[in-house]
Amino acid sequence: xxxxxxxxxxxxxxxxxxxxxxxxxxxxxxxxxxxxxxxxxxxxxxxxxxxxxxxxxxxxxxxxxxxxxxxxxxxxxxxxxxxxxxxxxxxxxxxxxxxxx
Amino acid sequence: xxxxxxxxxxxxxxxxxxxxxxxxxxxxxxxxxxxxxxxxxxxxxxxxxxxxxxxxxxxxxxxxxxxxxxxxxxxxxxxxxxxxxxxxxxxxxxxxxxxxxxxxxxxxxxxxxxxxxxxxxxxxxxxxxxxxxxxxxxxxxxxxxxxxxxxxxxxxxxxxxxxxxxxxxxxxxxxxxxxxxxxxxxxxxxxxxxxxxxxxxxxxxxxxxxxxxxxxxxxxxxxxxxxxxxxxxxxxx
Numbered sequence: 566x567x568x569x570x571x572x573x574x575x576x577x578x579x580x581x582x583x584x585x586x587x588x589x590x591x592x593x594x595x596x597x598x599x600x601x602x603x604x605x606x607x608x609x610x611x612x613x614x615x616x617x618x619x620x621x622x623x624x625x626x627x628x629x630x631x632x633x634x635x636x637x638x639x640x641x642x643x644x645x646x647x648x649x650x651x652x653x654x655x656x657x658x659x660x661x662x663x664x665x666x
Numbered sequence: 667x668x669x670x671x672x673x674x675x676x677x678x679x680x681x682x683x684x685x686x687x688x689x690x691x692x693x694x695x696x697x698x699x700x701x702x703x704x705x706x707x708x709x710x711x712x713x714x715x716x717x718x719x720x721x722x723x724x725x726x727x728x729x730x731x732x733x734x735x736x737x738x739x740x741x742x743x744x745x746x747x748x749x750x751x752x753x754x755x756x757x758x759x760x761x762x763x764x765x766x767x768x769x770x771x772x773x774x775x776x777x778x779x780x781x782x783x784x785x786x787x788x789x790x791x792x793x794x795x796x797x798x799x800x801x802x803x804x805x806x807x808x809x810x811x812x813x814x815x816x817x818x819x820x821x822x823x824x825x826x827x828x829x830x831x832x833x834x835x836x837x838x839x840x841x842x843x844x845x846x847x848x849x850x851x852x853x854x855x856x857x858x859x860x861x862x863x864x865x866x867x868x869x870x871x872x873x874x875x876x877x878x879x880x881x882x883x884x885x886x887x888x889x890x891x892x893x894x895x896x897x898x899x900x901x902x903x
Binding site: 609660 | 667669672675676677678679680682683765766767768769770771895898900
């Protein structure tokens with residue numbers, strides 16, 4: 566393997582590269598705001614895993630958690646941040662370059 | 667996770683968010699149905715009245731006398747349609763959200779939410795400005811009733827569209843709003859038969875059809891995307 570692609574692999578954002586987090590960010594990038602239930606069903610993750618991955622992404626500044634009430638029921642939704650969008654774009658570009666190279 | 671799966675995730679999210687609002691289209695079907703019932707009521711009352719008036723000898727004096735007084739029950743029905751349509755949409759939405767929750771997507775690109783209320787509010791104020799000019803012979807009490815009715819509709823439009831950026835929801839608000847505003851505007855004076863036929867029968871018929879057809883189409887698309895979601899599996903986690 567030449568030096569350039571190797572550097573590209575090492576440069577990959579590991580926060581985004583993990584499959585569960587990549588799926589979460591991909592879903593969030595397609596919408597303005599997504600409810601926990603939708604993410605749970607579409608990604609097929611367990612509740613605990615989804616919460617943990619979302620927490621990590623929030624700590625990294627890639628998503629924002631929104632807690633609200635619908636009537637008396639508490640509802641959690643997520644929103645991708647501009648940083649998260651940028652990280653996803655950069656990750657995709659890196660991956661594309663790697664696949665081509 | 668391969669790029670195809672990621673693209674599919676994106677596509678499903680986008681389509682679900684797009685087809686979910688307005689009771690997954692059923693809100694529009696319900697509102698279109700209400701509008702069609704209103705058109706039927708107007709035709710039921712107005713066409714015989716209009717024919718009776720037009721049967722008079724066509725002299726200028728008879729033309730001036732040929733105005734139709736709108737019955738209060740019809741004004742009330744036109745006024746109720748926007749609110750009933752909106753309540754129907756509200757009642758249907760939890761059914762659409764039940765299985766997969768809510769995904770908010772913008773159907774209008776970068777237009778801020780507040781922009782949606784500008785057009786109907788501007789229209790209502792035009793109706794208020796036109797009213798004294800049109801209602802030169804009307805009693806003051808019905809002028810006040812009309813004014814309050816129009817202001818109530820403005821308040822409703824602001825309230826109903828403040829959180830939505832969905833095109834079909836906006837259309838349900840606007841399409842039910844026009845006949846109600848026109849009837850309230852004309853309540854303080856009288857309609858001429860041609861105005862009744864063109865503004866209150868033919869004009870709302872097309873929006874009613876648009877709402878029913880586009881609502882039904884959206885509902886079918888929503889069912890399709892929900893079926894796809896039921897079978898979708900993220901293989902690599």
